[in-house]
Amino acid sequence: MTEVAYKLVDRAEWSAARAAGVYAGSAVDLADGYIHLSTADQLAETARRHYAGRSDLVVVEVLLGTLGAALKWEASRGGDLFPHLHAPLPVRAARSERDLSVDGEGVMRFDDGGVGWP
Known part of the structure:
Protein backbone atom coordinates (compact mmCIF):
# COMPACT_ATOMS: atom_id res chain seq x y z
CA MET A 1 0.00 0.00 0.00
CA THR A 2 1.02 3.63 0.28
CA GLU A 3 2.47 5.78 3.07
CA VAL A 4 0.14 8.74 2.48
CA ALA A 5 -3.42 9.44 1.43
CA TYR A 6 -5.36 12.62 0.82
CA LYS A 7 -8.52 14.23 2.12
CA LEU A 8 -10.36 17.08 0.42
CA VAL A 9 -11.83 19.26 3.16
CA ASP A 10 -13.80 22.49 3.30
CA ARG A 11 -11.33 25.19 4.38
CA ALA A 12 -13.50 26.37 7.29
CA GLU A 13 -13.96 22.79 8.54
CA TRP A 14 -10.19 22.22 8.39
CA SER A 15 -9.52 25.46 10.28
CA ALA A 16 -11.91 24.32 13.02
CA ALA A 17 -10.25 20.89 13.07
CA ARG A 18 -6.81 22.45 13.43
CA ALA A 19 -8.04 24.45 16.43
CA ALA A 20 -9.59 21.33 17.99
CA GLY A 21 -6.70 19.02 17.07
CA VAL A 22 -9.00 16.54 15.36
CA TYR A 23 -11.18 16.34 12.24
CA ALA A 24 -14.44 14.43 12.78
CA GLY A 25 -15.27 14.29 9.07
CA SER A 26 -17.58 15.90 6.53
CA ALA A 27 -21.35 15.39 6.54
CA VAL A 28 -20.86 12.51 4.06
CA ASP A 29 -18.13 10.96 6.24
CA LEU A 30 -20.34 11.18 9.32
CA ALA A 31 -23.29 9.63 7.46
CA ASP A 32 -21.11 6.77 6.15
CA GLY A 33 -19.42 6.14 9.51
CA TYR A 34 -15.84 6.70 8.36
CA ILE A 35 -13.60 9.37 6.84
CA HIS A 36 -13.09 8.90 3.12
CA LEU A 37 -9.46 9.22 2.00
CA SER A 38 -7.95 8.80 -1.46
CA THR A 39 -4.56 7.67 -2.69
CA ALA A 40 -2.63 9.93 -5.06
CA ASP A 41 -3.92 7.88 -8.00
CA GLN A 42 -7.54 8.20 -6.82
CA ALA A 75 -13.38 -1.80 -1.86
CA SER A 76 -15.24 1.13 -3.33
CA ARG A 77 -15.43 2.76 -6.79
CA GLY A 78 -14.81 0.12 -9.44
CA GLY A 79 -13.53 -2.34 -6.84
CA ASP A 80 -10.50 -0.15 -6.02
CA LEU A 81 -9.32 -0.31 -2.45
CA PHE A 82 -9.70 3.04 -0.71
CA PRO A 83 -8.29 4.04 2.67
CA HIS A 84 -11.16 4.63 5.10
CA LEU A 85 -10.54 5.94 8.61
CA HIS A 86 -13.02 4.57 11.13
CA ALA A 87 -12.15 7.21 13.73
CA PRO A 88 -11.64 10.97 13.83
CA LEU A 89 -8.55 12.18 11.98
CA PRO A 90 -5.90 13.61 14.31
CA VAL A 91 -4.58 16.85 12.85
CA ARG A 92 -1.06 15.74 13.83
CA ALA A 93 -1.38 13.03 11.13
CA ALA A 94 -1.40 15.77 8.45
CA ARG A 95 1.98 16.07 6.78
CA SER A 96 0.97 18.99 4.56
CA GLU A 97 -2.00 20.94 3.30
CA ARG A 98 -2.63 22.94 0.15
CA ASP A 99 -5.49 25.32 -0.72
CA LEU A 100 -7.48 24.59 -3.86
CA SER A 101 -10.76 24.78 -5.72
CA VAL A 102 -12.28 22.27 -8.11
CA ASP A 103 -13.63 23.87 -11.28
CA GLY A 104 -16.91 22.96 -12.95
CA GLU A 105 -15.11 20.38 -15.10
CA GLY A 106 -13.77 18.68 -11.97
CA VAL A 107 -10.16 19.84 -12.40
CA MET A 108 -8.28 20.74 -9.21
CA ARG A 109 -6.97 24.30 -9.32
CA PHE A 110 -4.52 25.13 -6.58
CA ASP A 111 -4.37 28.62 -5.08
CA ASP A 112 -0.64 28.73 -5.84
CA GLY A 113 -1.43 28.50 -9.57
CA GLY A 114 -1.00 24.75 -10.05
CA VAL A 115 -3.61 22.87 -12.07
CA GLY A 116 -4.47 19.18 -11.96
CA TRP A 117 -2.81 16.53 -9.83
CA PRO A 118 -0.17 16.23 -8.61
Whole structure:
Protein backbone atom coordinates (compact mmCIF):
# COMPACT_ATOMS: atom_id res chain seq x y z
CA MET A 1 0.00 0.00 0.00
CA THR A 2 1.02 3.63 0.28
CA GLU A 3 2.47 5.78 3.07
CA VAL A 4 0.14 8.74 2.48
CA ALA A 5 -3.42 9.44 1.43
CA TYR A 6 -5.36 12.62 0.82
CA LYS A 7 -8.52 14.23 2.12
CA LEU A 8 -10.36 17.08 0.42
CA VAL A 9 -11.83 19.26 3.16
CA ASP A 10 -13.80 22.49 3.30
CA ARG A 11 -11.33 25.19 4.38
CA ALA A 12 -13.50 26.37 7.29
CA GLU A 13 -13.96 22.79 8.54
CA TRP A 14 -10.19 22.22 8.39
CA SER A 15 -9.52 25.46 10.28
CA ALA A 16 -11.91 24.32 13.02
CA ALA A 17 -10.25 20.89 13.07
CA ARG A 18 -6.81 22.45 13.43
CA ALA A 19 -8.04 24.45 16.43
CA ALA A 20 -9.59 21.33 17.99
CA GLY A 21 -6.70 19.02 17.07
CA VAL A 22 -9.00 16.54 15.36
CA TYR A 23 -11.18 16.34 12.24
CA ALA A 24 -14.44 14.43 12.78
CA GLY A 25 -15.27 14.29 9.07
CA SER A 26 -17.58 15.90 6.53
CA ALA A 27 -21.35 15.39 6.54
CA VAL A 28 -20.86 12.51 4.06
CA ASP A 29 -18.13 10.96 6.24
CA LEU A 30 -20.34 11.18 9.32
CA ALA A 31 -23.29 9.63 7.46
CA ASP A 32 -21.11 6.77 6.15
CA GLY A 33 -19.42 6.14 9.51
CA TYR A 34 -15.84 6.70 8.36
CA ILE A 35 -13.60 9.37 6.84
CA HIS A 36 -13.09 8.90 3.12
CA LEU A 37 -9.46 9.22 2.00
CA SER A 38 -7.95 8.80 -1.46
CA THR A 39 -4.56 7.67 -2.69
CA ALA A 40 -2.63 9.93 -5.06
CA ASP A 41 -3.92 7.88 -8.00
CA GLN A 42 -7.54 8.20 -6.82
CA LEU A 43 -7.59 11.88 -5.84
CA ALA A 44 -8.30 13.50 -9.22
CA GLU A 45 -11.32 11.28 -9.83
CA THR A 46 -12.57 11.89 -6.29
CA ALA A 47 -12.32 15.64 -6.91
CA ARG A 48 -14.12 15.33 -10.24
CA ARG A 49 -16.95 13.16 -8.92
CA HIS A 50 -17.59 14.73 -5.55
CA TYR A 51 -16.17 18.27 -5.48
CA ALA A 52 -16.73 19.79 -8.95
CA GLY A 53 -17.63 23.45 -8.69
CA ARG A 54 -16.44 23.75 -5.08
CA SER A 55 -14.05 26.41 -3.84
CA ASP A 56 -12.44 27.10 -0.48
CA LEU A 57 -11.07 23.59 -0.15
CA VAL A 58 -7.90 22.18 1.35
CA VAL A 59 -6.20 18.98 0.25
CA VAL A 60 -4.65 17.41 3.34
CA GLU A 61 -1.82 14.91 2.97
CA VAL A 62 -2.26 12.29 5.70
CA LEU A 63 0.48 10.02 7.04
CA LEU A 64 -1.24 6.64 7.14
CA GLY A 65 1.24 5.02 9.52
CA THR A 66 -0.02 7.26 12.34
CA LEU A 67 -3.63 6.04 12.11
CA GLY A 68 -3.35 2.52 13.53
CA ALA A 69 -6.07 -0.11 13.34
CA ALA A 70 -8.80 2.47 12.61
CA LEU A 71 -7.49 2.65 9.02
CA LYS A 72 -9.05 0.05 6.77
CA TRP A 73 -8.56 -0.52 3.04
CA GLU A 74 -12.01 -1.21 1.62
CA ALA A 75 -13.38 -1.80 -1.86
CA SER A 76 -15.24 1.13 -3.33
CA ARG A 77 -15.43 2.76 -6.79
CA GLY A 78 -14.81 0.12 -9.44
CA GLY A 79 -13.53 -2.34 -6.84
CA ASP A 80 -10.50 -0.15 -6.02
CA LEU A 81 -9.32 -0.31 -2.45
CA PHE A 82 -9.70 3.04 -0.71
CA PRO A 83 -8.29 4.04 2.67
CA HIS A 84 -11.16 4.63 5.10
CA LEU A 85 -10.54 5.94 8.61
CA HIS A 86 -13.02 4.57 11.13
CA ALA A 87 -12.15 7.21 13.73
CA PRO A 88 -11.64 10.97 13.83
CA LEU A 89 -8.55 12.18 11.98
CA PRO A 90 -5.90 13.61 14.31
CA VAL A 91 -4.58 16.85 12.85
CA ARG A 92 -1.06 15.74 13.83
CA ALA A 93 -1.38 13.03 11.13
CA ALA A 94 -1.40 15.77 8.45
CA ARG A 95 1.98 16.07 6.78
CA SER A 96 0.97 18.99 4.56
CA GLU A 97 -2.00 20.94 3.30
CA ARG A 98 -2.63 22.94 0.15
CA ASP A 99 -5.49 25.32 -0.72
CA LEU A 100 -7.48 24.59 -3.86
CA SER A 101 -10.76 24.78 -5.72
CA VAL A 102 -12.28 22.27 -8.11
CA ASP A 103 -13.63 23.87 -11.28
CA GLY A 104 -16.91 22.96 -12.95
CA GLU A 105 -15.11 20.38 -15.10
CA GLY A 106 -13.77 18.68 -11.97
CA VAL A 107 -10.16 19.84 -12.40
CA MET A 108 -8.28 20.74 -9.21
CA ARG A 109 -6.97 24.30 -9.32
CA PHE A 110 -4.52 25.13 -6.58
CA ASP A 111 -4.37 28.62 -5.08
CA ASP A 112 -0.64 28.73 -5.84
CA GLY A 113 -1.43 28.50 -9.57
CA GLY A 114 -1.00 24.75 -10.05
CA VAL A 115 -3.61 22.87 -12.07
CA GLY A 116 -4.47 19.18 -11.96
CA TRP A 117 -2.81 16.53 -9.83
CA PRO A 118 -0.17 16.23 -8.61
